[in-house]
Amino acid sequence: MRRAVGTHGTLHRIEDLQKRHDAKQTLPTLLCDSPGCGASVKFVAEHGYIALTKGAEHQPGCRYNAPAHLQAVLAAGTDPDFLPPLGEGKHELRLLLLQQALKRGGGERQQTDLPLDGYLRTLADLLILRTMCEGDDLLAAQVTLRLGKKKVDWENFFYTQERYDAAWERLGASTTDLPMALVGTVRSHRASQPGTVFLNCAPKYQHTGVTDRRDFYEVSVGHADSAWLQSFPVGAEVVMFGLWRQGKSSTASRPHPTDTRRTITSITHKLALWPSFKRQLALVD
């Protein structure tokens, strides 16, 4: 959860709670902000999220009630080709269909491909749900990912900002086109080449342990439709799915601010997505 309400209905976002925590201010009593829920929640500073207090539960219709939502998404999205049931409420999600569609590419004609549109919508719903959970467990217990004959672990498919380096490594190590989902916070929109706009997410800064070396992992989405990318505003959390590409890494050096004998080297690793279908991006909030 990225926000909650105080007992008087004031909205509190994670960023504000973090600031208060850092300034050692008292945190307000927090409740779930989903209409009609009001479950008792708390800010967990170590992990930077809002979670249920011990023993509290979301109401059945609450937007944060992940198990109930998952059942609804699976019931609505069941399709023998894409999301066949495995029994006992479990399902298999076949990524090969999507991989092939993404390789063929989009264009407006295929935007009207109804089964594919349904698959992408179901996947986006599952990914949003996964983003709202604190780990893979709930989804992994109910939905088995499969790419052709191979089972794919959720941890090799879904990456949060803290694991952008793992996503980058996996792309580099793979010879096949692996569909992957990354979640990020929009940092900027930039038109860097004619006809293309990039949506850039807050990067991951990797502590390498090497003195004066900094590694960054940048995640960007490129598309010709600037208005569409702008519809994901700065600060919003987005989930981005598809066939990612490693961009060219760049290295920059600058003098150490206080020690002239030292040079700080920053290496930026890039991950880019060129969506064929607009459903490959979804707003989490």
Ligand SMILES: [Zn+2]
């Ligand atoms: Zn709730």
